[in-house]
Amino acid sequence: MEYDFSHLREPVGANGEELIIEYPSRRGEKVKGRPKPKNAPVSGGSAATSTTGKDAPASKTRTTGNTHPRKQPFKSQVSYDGYPDATAPVPPELTLYEVCQKMPNSLRENTLQAFLQAEWSANELFTCLPTDVQDILKARPGKDKTMIYQKRLERMKKDLEAKGELQALMAAPKLRADGRPNYVKRGNIRRS
Numbered sequence: 624m625e626y627d628f629s630h631l632r633e634p635v636g637a638n639g640e641e642l643i644i645e646y647p648s649r650r651g652e653k654v655k656g657r658p659k660p661k662n663a664p665v666s667g668g669s670a671a672t673s674t675t676g677k678d679a680p681a682s683k684t685r686t687t688g689n690t691h692p693r694k695q696p697f698k699s700q701v702s703y704d705g706y707p708d709a710t711a712p713v714p715p716e717l718t719l720y721e722v723c724q725k726m727p728n729s730l731r732e733n734t735l736q737a738f739l740q741a742e743w744s745a746n747e748l749f750t751c752l753p754t755d756v757q758d759i760l761k762a763r764p765g766k767d768k769t770m771i772y773q774k775r776l777e778r779m780k781k782d783l784e785a786k787g788e789l790q791a792l793m794a795a796p797k798l799r800a801d802g803r804p805n806y807v808k809r810g811n812i813r814r815s
Contacts, residue, residue: 711729718801718802720807723752724752727752730748731775732779735779737797739792740792745770
C-alpha cells in the first residue's frame with residue numbers, strides 16, 4: 624500500500640485555499656554586538672542640532688588603557704611588628720636580600736624599583752622574607768601568600784610603562800646588589 628503525501632508539500636488552509644505565510648523581517652532589529660553610540664546622528668535630521676536648538680555636545684572618546692599611574696596607596700598595607708617602619712630610610716649598602724630580611728615593611732613603592740630592575744618574582748621575594756613574616760602571610764585567610772608582592776610588582780611595572788620609564792630603569796646601573804642565595808633564584812640561572 625502506497626501513501627500519497629503530495630498534499631503536504633504546500634500549506635493548505637481549512638477551506639482548501641493555499642496558505643501564504645509571511646515571516647516578519649528582521650531588518651533593523653538590534654543584534655548582538657557593539658551598541659550604537661548615544662550621540663549617533665539621526666537619519667533625516669541634522670546631527671549638530673538637538674530638540675532644544677542648542678549645539679549637540681562633542682563626541683567623547685574614552686581611553687581604556689592606564690595612561691597615568693595611580694596616586695592611591697596600595698590597598699593591602701600589611702605591617703610586620705619588630706621590624707623598622709615603612710617610612711624608615713633603607714641604607715644604600717644593603718643588598719636586596721638583606722632588605723627582605725631586615726626591613727620587610729619597606730617593600731613598597733620606591734624600594735621595589737630595585738627588585739623590579741633585578742627581575743625578582745613575588746615567589747622569590749616571599750622566599751627571602753624571614754620565617755615569622757612568611758608565617759604572617761601564610762595565615763591570612765583566603766589570600767595567596769605571594770599575592771601582596773605580586774600585585775605591588777605588577778602595579779609598579781605598569782606605572783613605569785605608562786610613564787615610559789621602564790626601559791630606562793632596566794638599562795640603568797643596578798640600584799642595589801642582588802645578594803640572593805642560589806636556591807632562591809629561578810632555575811638557578813640568572814642574567815648578569
